[in-house]
Amino acid sequence: MATASSNDDPAAPGAEAAPRFDREVNVGDIVFRAVTAFAGVLVILALALVVVDLGAASGRTLVRDGASFLGARAWDPVHGLFGALPFLYGSVVTSIAAVVGAVPIAFGIAVYLTEYAPLWLRGPLGFLVELLAAVPSVVYGFWGVLVLVPWLRTTGEPALASALGFLPIFQGPPVGNGMLAAVLIIGLMVLPTISSVSREVLSAVPLALREGAQALGATRSEMLRAVVFPYARSGLAGAVLLGTGRALGETMAVTMVIGNRPTIAASAFAPASTMATVIANQYDEASGAHLEALATLGLLLLALTVALNVAARLLAVRTRTAGSALPPRAPRASLLP
C-alpha cells in the first residue's frame, strides 16, 4: 500500500484496507440450507413411500387381474370375491352429483362476495364460508346421523318419491342412510373449497379489465359475462376439479350416512359404499386377499385425487398467466387450500 507509512498491517484499525472479495465458507448458511432441503425432500419421500407401500400391500392385484378386479360387481370377503365396481360407482356418482349440486351455489357465493356484497360484509361472510371447511368431518357426519338421515327417511325421501317417483332414482324404500344423504353431506363439505378458490380466481381478474369494460358502458353483469368469466374460465374449472378431488376423498362423514353396502342400485335412497368408506370400514378386520383388495382401492383413490389436483393446479396457473401483464385486482394466496 502506497499510503501506509508507520503501520504496514492493512487490517489494523485506521488503516485504509484494500477491499477484499475472497469467497468465505459460511457454515451457518450451509447448515440452514441442508435443514430446509431435508424438509422439502421429506415430503417427496413420504408420498413416494405411501405409493410404494400401498403398491406392495396391494399384492399387485391391478397387474395380476386389473380388468376383472375393476369390472367385478361382487364384493364378498367371506367367499373371497373382490370386485371394485360398486365402490368406483359409489365414489364417482356421489362425488359428481355432489359437485354438480354445489357448483352453482359455490359460484354464486364467490360472485356475490367479489362483485356485489357491500365491503363490510365481504370479510365476515367470506370468513364464515371458509369456516365451513374447518368443521371436522365427523361433526358433519354426526349432524347427518342425528338430523339429515332421520329427516330424509320421514320427510325428504317420501316427498321426492311422491313428486318424482316416476324416475328410477327416486324409487324404492326411503331408508335415510344412502346415496342421497351422502351426496348432500359431500355437497355441503365441498362448498367452501369450490367457493373460496373461485373467489380467489375472480378477485385475481385485473382491475384494469373490469374498468375497461365498465368504461365501455357495461353494467356489472355485462362486465362479468364479457370480461371477468372468460378471463377466469380455466381457474374456475380448476376450482371445480379441486372440489371433485375433495369429494372423492371424503370419508368419515360419508361412512356415517351412506349405509355401507357394496351394491349398485338405481335408487338414490339405497345404501351404497365408496372407495374411501369401504377402506375405513374394513381395514382392521382384513387380511390376505381382502387386505390386498383394499390397498388396491387405496391406490386407485390416490391416483384419482392426485390427477385431479394436478389438473386443477395447471388450470389455475393458466388463469394467472392468461397472456396479460396487468396486475391482479387483489394479491392472491396459493390456489390450493
Next chain:
Amino acid sequence: MPPLDRSPSPDGASPTSVNEPRDDARGNDAPKMRAEGLRAFFGTTEILKGVSLDLARRQVTSVIGPSGCGKSTLVRCLNRMHEVVAGASVRGRVTLDGRDIYARDVDPVLVRRRVGMVFQRPNPFPTMSVRENVLAGLRINGLPIDDPEALVEKCLRNVFLWDEVKDALARLGGTLSTGQQQRLCIARCIALEPEVILMDEPCSALDPVATAKIEELIQELSERFTIAIVTHSMQQAARVSDFTAFIYQGELVELATTDDLFTNPKNRRTEDYITGRFG
C-alpha cells in the same frame, strides 16, 4: 340529444346508435362538458375540493399538475368512473350538453357510453381477438352491428393501426406491442362513437415512438371528439392540447388556452409549476 335516464327507449334502440346524428354541429359554442363545484372523495378524504371547468367542444383540453393533485380523479368524475371504486363519492354538478350526469335519474352506464375512456396502462381484453376487442363495446351493450368487418377496419384505420394488424385480426389483443395495444384500446373506445374521450395519461406506459403516434392520433380525433387528456408531461400538453387546466392540491388553479397558460400564466403557482420550481 340522446336521453341518459334509465327508461329504455320504446323501440329498444340504443341512445348511442352509431348512425344517430350527433348534437355536435360546428358553430355550437356551448361547452361540451362543464363541472361546477365538483368535489370527489375517497372515504372522508377530499380529493377534489370544488373544481369548476369547461371542456370546449371538439377541442383538446389537457389536465396537468403534480402527482396526487387529483387530475386523474377529475377525469374519472366526468364519466362517473370515480364512483365504481368502493368508498368513493362525488358531490357537485357535471353537465354533458347541459344535462347533469349526476342527476338522480341518470344511469351511469349510459353516461359511459357517451363519454369514453382510455386508461394509463393499455387494457385490451386478453381473451378476445383484436377484432373482438374493437367490437367489444358494441357487443357488451347489445348494439346492432351492420357490417362488423367494415367497422373494425374503419376504427383501426382511425387509430393508424390497420396496416399493422390487418393480417392479425384473429390474434389475441394482449399479443400486440404495448403501443399497439393502446391504439387498440382507443379504437375500442371510438367504435362506440362516444362524444367525449377521456384519456388518463395514455402515453405513460409507452416509448417515445408510440407516444408520438398517439399524440398525432389525438390531433386527428379532436376533429370529431371532445377530448380531455391527463398528462404528467407539460411538453405533451403543449403539443396536443388547445386548452390546459392546471390542478394543484385538488383545486383548479388556472384554465386557459394552452398558449396563454404556458407563455403568460395568470397565477403565481401555475408559473412556479411550469417553470419547474416545484412538482
